[in-house]
Structure formats: C-alpha cells, structure tokens
Amino acid sequence: EAQVTQNPRYLITVTGKKLTVTCSQNMNHEYMSWYRQDPGLGLRQIYYSMNVEVTDKGDVPEGYKVSRKEKRNFPLILESPSPNQTSLYFCASSLSVGGGNTIYFGEGSWLTVV
Amino acid sequence: AQTVTQSQPEMSVQEAETVTLSCTYDTSESDYYLFWYKQPPSRQMILVIRQEAYKQQNATENRFSVNFQKAAKSFSLKISDSQLGDAAMYFCAVGGSQGNLIFGKGTKLSVKP
16 A cells, blocks of 8 residues: 555654654655645645755755655654744655656644643 | 645535635746645545646546636636535645645635535
8 A cells, every 4th residue: 555654643842852753655756755734824845855865945944854865764853843843744755756746645743842 | 936825714615515615826837736635634635636737628526626727827626515524624736846835725614514
C-alpha cells in the first residue's frame, strides 16, 4: 500500500529541546516536502527536496532543518523549538517535481511546544 | 509568486442540496495545476479533484465538479447531492513547476440533515 508515514503523530515538548519528526515513503518518490498548517492560514511549505541530497527552502523555513540522505526518508528537525512552532505538520511526496504529479500526504503530526 | 484566495471561511448546505465553494488564484506560471483537497476532522488530506490548466474541459469526479475560468483565474468546486460525510474543511491549491502547492486558507463546510 502506497504510504507516507510520519512519526510521532502527537508530541508535546518544551522550548529549546531538539526534536526530529521522521517521514518515510514507500513509493520511490523523488520529491518530498514538509508543510505546516495553522488555523486561518491553510498549509504552508517549510522545505522541499527534489532528490537525495537536494533540498531547498519553502515559504516558512525559519527554525527548521531537513536532510535527505536516502530517497525514502525526509526528516524535519527543530533544533531549538519555540512556542510559535506549535502546529500540525504534514509530510508529502510525489513521483517527481512538477505540478501534474499526484501528491501523497502523511497523516500529520501534532506538535505542541510549551 | 502564486496566491490562492478562498473568500468564504464557512459555508452551510442542506443534505441532498448543491453547494459551490469559491476559489480565485494568481500565478505567473503558464503551466500549472489546480486542486481541491478535503480535510475531515481526522485532519487527513484527501484529494477531491484536479484540473490541468491547459485543459478547457472542467474536471468531474462523481458528485464533485469544478467551474474553471482561466481568464478570470477562478476555480470553484460544486458538490451535488451533498451528504453528511461531505462536512469538512476544503482547501483550494495551485501547483506549479517547482512541485510545491500554494493553499488557500480553507472553507469549512457544514452539512445539515
């Protein structure tokens, strides 16, 4: 079954404590990205990756890091989380870059920073 | 730059009736795609319908159809024979050559029995 898997699904953490949200896809997709969803703002892209070792900033990259060492994995790293990073996070993947490809979303990760 | 505007924060429809959700967009790209996503209370993102901008024919998926007006940069979603399970947040999005999606702020649809 085609899947994008995120972990953890729910997390409460404290300000400044580094955390990583993992994302894995089983479809051999080249393109992966991270979005955050906040009330009244829709989804906004944080970072994206067009292939292994190729990453770039999206619209709201501040406070986040990513890496793409393997094709299937695209972790999101919060080096020093702050309360304004409390949000619902989605990982997504598609076969390749290009608007015509179907984008698959993970189930989302709820992150609360206190 | 791309922008998406959903002017209706909330909408309500009676079960079995028809409702139309509005979306306007702006993009500098000549080759782009438009999407409607449904987000139920589970928060899962579900693709409802997709429209290629180069196609004049409006996309249709069962009870869901779009009215795509390219010159006006309008992309509305029509839901016919509304069902209780259609209650959700609906997001309009535009996708371009870089693969990212630009989303609107969403429209919360309620379905009354």
